[in-house]
Amino acid sequence: MSRPDVVVTGLGATTPLGGDVASTWDAMLAGRSGVSALTQEWAAQLPVRIAAQLAVEPSEVLDRVRLRRLDRSEAIAIIAAQQAWADAGLADSGLDGERLAVSVGSGIGGATTLLAQDDILEASGPRRVSPHTIPMLMPNGPAAWVGLELGAKAGVHSVASACATGAEAIALGLDIIRAGRADVVVAGGTEAVIHALPIAGFSSMRAMSTRNDEPERASRPWDRGRDGFVLGEGAGIVVLERAEHAAARGARVYARLAGAGITSDAYDIVQPHAEGEGAIRAIARAIADADVAKRDIVHVNAHATSTPVGDMLEIGALHKALGDHPVLAATKSMTGHLLGAAGALESIATILAIRDGVVPPTINLDDPDDGLTLEVAAHKARHMEIPAALNNAFGFGGHNVALVFARP
Amino acid sequence: MTRDEITTGLAEILEEVAGVNPDDVAEGKSFTDDLDVDSLSMVEVVVAAEEKFGVKIPDNEVQNLKTVGDAVTYIEAQS
Numbered sequence: 464m465s466r467p468d469v470v471v472t473g474l475g476a477t478t479p480l481g482g483d484v485a486s487t488w489d490a491m492l493a494g495r496s497g498v499s500a501l502t503q504e505w506a507a508q509l510p511v512r513i514a515a516q517l518a519v520e521p522s523e524v525l526d527r528v529r530l531r532r533l534d535r536s537e538a539i540a541i542i543a544a545q546q547a548w549a550d551a552g553l554a555d556s557g558l559d560g561e562r563l564a565v566s567v568g569s570g571i572g573g574a575t576t577l578l579a580q581d582d583i584l585e586a587s588g589p590r591r592v593s594p595h596t597i598p599m600l601m602p603n604g605p606a607a608w609v610g611l612e613l614g615a616k617a618g619v620h621s622v623a624s625a626c627a628t629g630a631e632a633i634a635l636g637l638d639i640i641r642a643g644r645a646d647v648v649v650a651g652g653t654e655a656v657i658h659a660l661p662i663a664g665f666s667s668m669r670a671m672s673t674r675n676d677e678p679e680r681a682s683r684p685w686d687r688g689r690d691g692f693v694l695g696e697g698a699g700i701v702v703l704e705r706a707e708h709a710a711a712r713g714a715r716v717y718a719r720l721a722g723a724g725i726t727s728d729a730y731d732i733v734q735p736h737a738e739g740e741g742a743i744r745a746i747a748r749a750i751a752d753a754d755v756a757k758r759d760i761v762h763v764n765a766h767a768t769s770t771p772v773g774d775m776l777e778i779g780a781l782h783k784a785l786g787d788h789p790v791l792a793a794t795k796s797m798t799g800h801l802l803g804a805a806g807a808l809e810s811i812a813t814i815l816a817i818r819d820g821v822v823p824p825t826i827n828l829d830d831p832d833d834g835l836t837l838e839v840a841a842h843k844a845r846h847m848e849i850p851a852a853l854n855n856a857f858g859f860g861g862h863n864v865a866l867v868f869a870r871p
Numbered sequence: 872m873t874r875d876e877i878t879t880g881l882a883e884i885l886e887e888v889a890g891v892n893p894d895d896v897a898e899g900k901s902f903t904d905d906l907d908v909d910s911l912s913m914v915e916v917v918v919a920a921e922e923k924f925g926v927k928i929p930d931n932e933v934q935n936l937k938t939v940g941d942a943v944t945y946i947e948a949q950s
Contacts, residue, residue, distance in 0.1 A: 528890030532911070594914040 469640045470871055472714045473551025473702030474811050475543040475651075479695050479798050482519030483546055487798075487808075488815050492844045494824040496679035496797050498693050505659045511671045513678040514657045515695030515799025532595040533608065534573035535655035536698070540605035541612055543698040544649055548613055551702040552714055553647070560616035564645035565609050566632040567700065568622035570803025570858070571656045573600030578660055605653045609700075617645040623803070625858030626768070628652045629699060630806025630866055634723035636703040646708040651700035651807035662694060668733070670770060682800075683827035684767035684793035685774050685835045692768040695799025699807030701814070716871040718814045721851065722753025728861030735773055739780035741863040746784035746853065749865035755851045757786055760867065762822050762852040764813040767793035768800050775834040777855060782836065785853065791839045792816070796826045806856030806864060813854040813868050821846050872950060874898070877924065877943045884919045888912055898940030906939075926950050 476483065479497025480490035490497070497515040506512045521538040522530060530538055544567070548554055576599040583591050598604055603621035610619035618639070622632040629652025636650035665671050672691040674681035682693040709716055726748065728741035735742065750757060763781060767774050774793075781789065794812050801808055816822055821844050828841040851869035858864075882896035889912045895905070902908040908916065917928050920942070926949040928936075936942045 526890070528888075531888070590918060594911040 466641055468706035469637050469703055469720045470706045470709050471701050471717045471720055471814055471868070472704045472709050473547040473553065474717065474814065475546030475548070475550060475700040476698060476808055476811055477517060477519060477539050477542050478697035478808060479515035479518055482524070484811060486518070488812070491794055491797055491812060491823045492821065494797065494826045494842060496826060497695065498678045498681055498799050500675070500678050509659060509662055509666065511662050511666045511673055512675045513672070513681055513693060515693055516657060517696055532599065534576045534599040534604060536569050536573060536653045537599065537605045537608045539655060539698040540567055540653035540700070541608050543651065543653070543700040544609040544612060547649060547700040547702045551704070553702065556712070558647060560614040562617055562646040563613060563615040564617040564620070564636070564639050564648045565606050565613070565615045566620045566622060566636045566639065566648055566650040567606040567609050567653060568628040568632045568803055569602060569605055569653050570623070570625045570628050571654065571661060572602040573604060574656045574661055575658050576600045578658060609649060613649060615649065624862035624864070625860050626800065626802050626805055627856040627858035627862035627864045628803035628806065629808065630810060630854060630856035630864040631725060631862065633701060633703070633720070633807060633810055633866060634725055634864055637720050637723050640703060640705050646705045648703045649700060650703055651698065652804040653698035654802040654804040655696045656802070657694060657696050665694065672769060680827050682769045682796050684765070684769045684796050684825060685832050685839065686828050687830045687832050689769045689771060689774065691770055692795070693799040695801045697798070697801050697804050697808060699804050699811050701807065701810060718817050718868045719871050720866065721755050721869040722749050722867045724748025724752060724865040726863045728863065730861055733859045735776050735857060739776040741861060742777060742780035742855065742857060743784045745863035745865040746780060746855065749853065749867045750785070753867035753869065755867055755869055758788065759850040760785060760853050761789055761847065762816055762849045763789045763791050764809045764816070764852065764854045765791050765793050766855040766857045768795055773857070775832060778834055778837055787837060789837065789853070790822045790845060790847065791825070791837055792823045793825045794823055796828070806854065809856065810854050810866060810868070813852045817849045817852055817868055817870055820848055872947070874943050874947060877946050878939060880923055881920065881939060881942060884916055884923065888915045888919060896939055898938065898943060900939050901937055902939070920946065924950055
């Protein structure tokens with residue numbers, strides 16, 4: 464049996480740049496920053512007081528009673544999944560639930576629920592703790608809610624690989640369709656942990672930018688002045704579909720998910736391998752899996768989080784695994800780092816780059832690091848033909864995921 | 872507190888917790904079958920009712936409170 468092609472037929476997102484894919488993509492191409500100051504009282508004492516917060520609050524989309532039983536990460540996963548589902552033309556399509564799977568993960572899970580309920584426990588005792596606490600904080604919650612929403616009966620999966628989660632969830636969707644276990648997989652990532660504790664934790668690792676006075680300039684991948692990532696929140700969901708299934712129903716196809724590569728470093732719990740060995744192998748595997756010529760992969764949406772070490776390691780890995788011809792984008796310069804949703808949102812940006820023939824800008828790249836030896840569309844979008852493109856996502860724990868998308 | 876006042880108080884809780892239309896709340900209505908209150912929301916309703924009416928509703932009592940009228944009777948007897 465030959466391996467089935469897998470295509471992307473629907474996109475959904477809610478991000479710091481917009482409440483849907485169209486507004487997010489427009490803002491990206493215009494080079495807008497979604498980062499702003501945290502003016503909440505709880506942020507006043509933190510060393511980091513900036514973040515990329517959602518452009519559209521979930522309460523503007525879902526009703527109040529529904530939101531009572533959803534963690535914020537679950538609510539935005541549902542919102543993005545509803546969009547992707549409608550975008551794919553699958554609403555009211557009568558798709559057999561037994562041929563539909565879900566693969567949606569989160570890097571950290573329902574941390575804000577955990578912390579809010581712990582406050583209630585301390586202040587008012589155990590009887591006041593919400594009976595919705597466990598389904599709100601469990602890491603499979605977002606995937607399970609999306610599965611319920613869409614009637615998925617072929618399995619609901621929740622990948623957890625820190626900042627590689629969104630990309631790995633999409634890679635799992637590819638495997639599921641190739642293995643014949645489903646015709647359609649709703650895949651992606653979600654994250655909503657803009658709260659004092661996660662910020663304090665990342666900040667204690669010295670991983671975050673402290674450019675508090677210039678929020679919009681704080682996320683600056685590959686720039687000499689970069690000093691860490693900026694935390695973002697949001698969800699990105701794609702509808703993956705067996706190509707023949709999509710063709711049979713006359714679905715609009717954005718791109719082909721041509722291949723995926725997943726590796727692990729076995730090196731350190733948080734530091735990437737010093738030579739980027741795991742990243743190089745992931746990119747090489749993705750390219751081999753995709754059966755696409757390296758010269759056709761002319762664009763990379765890089766992981767590039769704006770940390771001093773990681774940004775340059777990725778450049779080295781791209782040189783070794785792909786060559787010196789691709790034009791890069793670090794869309795985190797605009798969206799901040801959505802952790803478990805990053806790989807999914809950046810896959811969406813990669814797919815739209817192919818569709819529209821445009822590399823989104825990398826903002827704040829005012830003074831490129833000497834190690835930046837590949838081309839970047841700095842400040843302004845660059846229009847060019849993109850037959851195929853790569854998206855990288857790496858996560859604490861030594862997770863490396865690379866995805867290759869190509870024109871349908 | 873009259874039965875009507877207790878019913879009105881329960882309707883407020885049901886609206887807040889489960890989005891039930893207050894006009895639908897009447898003594899003869901079943902929480903699960905008529906008002907669509909699921910088991911987790913029922914836990915929230917009970918805790919909120921304890922607070923609002925200053926009563927204790929033990930877990931083994933909750934299963935007997937099938938209708939709004941059952942709850943009104945129980946709260947009336949306790950308060």
